[in-house]
Amino acid sequence: MNRRTALTALFAGASAPLLAACSSGITSLDGDGSGGDTGSSSGGLTIGTANFTENQILGYLYAGVLKAAGIKTTVKPNLGSREIIVPALKGGDIDLLPEYQGSLLLYLDKNAKDTEAGAMQNALAAVLPASLEVLPYAIAEDRDSFAVTRETAEKYGLKTLADLTKANGKLVFGAAAEMQKRVVGVVGLKDVYGVEFKEFKALDSSGPLVKGALKKGDVDVANVFTTDVDVAANKWVVLEDPKSLVPAQHIVPLIAARKADGKVRKALARLGNVLTTSELTELNRLVDQDKKDPDRVADAWLKKNGLVSA
CATH class of the missing domain: 3.40.190.10 (Periplasmic binding protein-like II)
Incomplete structure (x- = not known):
């Protein structure tokens, strides 16, 4: 539906x-x-x-x-x-x-x-x-989290959300459309961590669209939930949140x-x-x-x- x-x-x-x-x-x-x-x-x-x-x-x-x-x-x-x-x-x-x-x-x-x-x-x-x-x-x-592939993490040296600034303007962020305007999303990542993305792709919430895009390399950073079993199954790296952006x-x-x-x-x-x-x-x-x-x-x-x- x-x-x-x-x-x-x-x-x-x-x-x-x-x-x-x-x-x-x-x-x-x-x-x-x-x-x-x-x-x-x-x-x-x-x-x-x-x-x-x-x-x-x-x-x-x-x-x-x-x-x-x-x-x-x-x-x-x-x-x-x-x-x-x-x-x-x-x-x-x-x-x-x-x-x-x-x-x-x-x-x-x-x-x-x-x-x-x-x-x-x-x-x-x-x-x-x-x-x-x-x-x-x-x-x-079940918290929101931001995940990257192991290859992306190694390429840019990503362990925390703060590290995303190393690749400002280079990475594509995939998430549900509303994440573009949410604090726990594009707004907070910029205001709290100074992160700027090359592009935002409106997909879904920890669903088949965003996870499929992360697997294919169509997005570099994906919004996924911490209870999503595909994170461990694909060995994705969930970026740490030292400034507690996600409550x-x-x-x-x-x-x-x-x-x-x-x-x-x-x-x-x-x-x-x-x-x-x-x-x-x-x-x-x-x-x-x-x-x-x-x-x-x-x-x-x-x-x-x-x-x-x-």
Whole structure:
């Protein structure tokens, strides 16, 4: 499904309900997650996901634990980038989406300086509109990273992002289109490290386009996720980030506050306490390399870990 088709399906007949509630500012997974219960999930939840494998898997994991808690769910996968799905959540066309702390914070506040998970959770609660809420963040984390082939690393002496300045004006950067305007992207690489690229190629987020381009040499630097198993498989060099351009990126549920009742909070907190970074990486491998369906991969993992009935 392409982005246009996905959006047409998403917004067709949308009721755009009014939203009213406030964010609780939960900062950890401690406790049962039932504080600040002002919403109701009785009418069910619609979960939206971004247009890359991991986010789709997370959407189905969310759906599985919520269904096990007796909540009706619908998953609308592959809707597009954050610039598309967060406004859809604000508008009431979806109710819940899997997010990443640091990237979400910088999307909401481009001048945000926090990089530690707890501090970012508080910062998110402060900048989100009253209609939205972040629930406790998960153990699992997936950061953006910038990778080069071993040959490119050796040619230019690249170990860190700062080293990219040695090749200013010579390298082609490949990433999703929105990375051209993001702090964790072209903007931050220039402002924080002084990096300037020969060209930017709009491809995808740690997907087949950007990874294929890196393999072929069509791009020299690629934006890939730290849970992407192809990084190790291809022996790519992930450049170190000594100035902490990329903040912590724990998985965090972003939800319409009107839907954030006790059952939802407990179900998602339980998932977050169990899902680790290594297990999320393995789920990505099953879909990307073994070509399994993300909904089935999510369901099998939930059953294996006792989060839904076998």
